[in-house]
Amino acid sequence: MRHRSETSVSPTESDAPSSERRRLRLGVGAVVVLLLGAFVVAILTSAFAQRGEEQQGVDVPSAPASAGPPPSAGAPGAAELFVHVSGAVLSPGLVTLDAGARVVDAIAAAGGLAPDADPDGVNLARPIADGEQLVVPREGEAPAQVDGAASGPGGGAAGASAAAAVNLNTAGRSELETLPRIGPALAQRILDWRAANGRFSQPSDLLQVTGIGEKVFDGLKDRVTV
Missing domain, CATH: 3.10.20 (Ubiquitin-like (UB roll))
Structure with missing residues (x-):
């Protein structure tokens, strides 16, 4: 009668490969988790840096200069x-x-x-x-x-x-300006002529004032006296 030989395997020897595989899977898993964490951190860091650059590039509007008070309705010139x-x-x-x-x-x-x-x-x-x-x-x-x-x-x-007739010998500048075509410049020339030559003896003496010609004199001769 033939006897079959059986080799017995101890429990310790059969569990060894399984333990190594588990440790290997755990190691690989840890590495993957670390890589994912590093990737997420890198993405967040890049996003915050980009946001900071955008905020620095935005011009902050300056406060408008304070306008002065509106001109008063009663101010001179109004x-x-x-x-x-x-x-x-x-x-x-x-x-x-x-x-x-x-x-x-x-x-x-x-x-x-x-x-x-x-x-x-x-x-x-x-x-x-x-x-x-x-x-x-x-x-x-x-x-x-x-x-x-x-x-x-x-x-x-x-x-x-x-x-009313204007007296050429007593009238001031403002009164002379009421005469036709006699403005401030001509009124002053009349006063200057009077100061240099004395009194007007007749209205036609106005023709001796620079700037007063026949046409101007004809328009005011009935409005002056001496």
């Missing part, structure tokens, strides 16, 4: 003048002018002189007063009286009658 322009102008009626305006500005606001207007009948350089009625005469008409013009700083004798 006033308006209301003037009634009539007579030989293209668009007679009420006009609004800035403070410091003169007769020439009022006439321009009324459309300008009409074809039959007498430009020598008004003093284009005279300052305008608020509430004044400016009448531009036509050719052959006598200069109209200034209506409602109040005297004031720079206004000269605008409130006086435009038809």
Whole structure:
């Protein structure tokens, strides 16, 4: 009778490969976890760095400069003048002018002189007063009286009658400016001539003042006296 020989394996020898495989799997798993963790950390670090660069590149708007207080409605230069322009102008009626305006500005606001207007009948350089009625005469008409013009700083004798005769020997600069076509420059020349030559002996002596010719004199000869 034949006997079969059997080799016995101890439990320790059979468990050894299994333990090694488990340790190998655990080692590989740990390495994978570490690699994943490092990858996640790298991604987060890159994202935060990029966000920081974007924030540094954004221009922060500066605070607007504080604007000064709005100009007061009653401040000098803000006033308006209301003037009634009539007579030989293209668009007679009420006009609004800035403070410091003169007769020439009022006439321009009324459309300008009409074809039959007498430009020598008004003093284009005279300052305008608020509430004044400016009448531009036509050719052959006598200069109209200034209506409602109040005297004031720079206004000269605008409130006086435009038809009243001006005494060349006693009139001041502002009164001389009420004469037709006599502005500040010509008024000063009249005063300079009077200071250099004494009194005017007759109105025609004005022809000796530089800048006053026959045409200018004809427009004011009936408005002056000595």
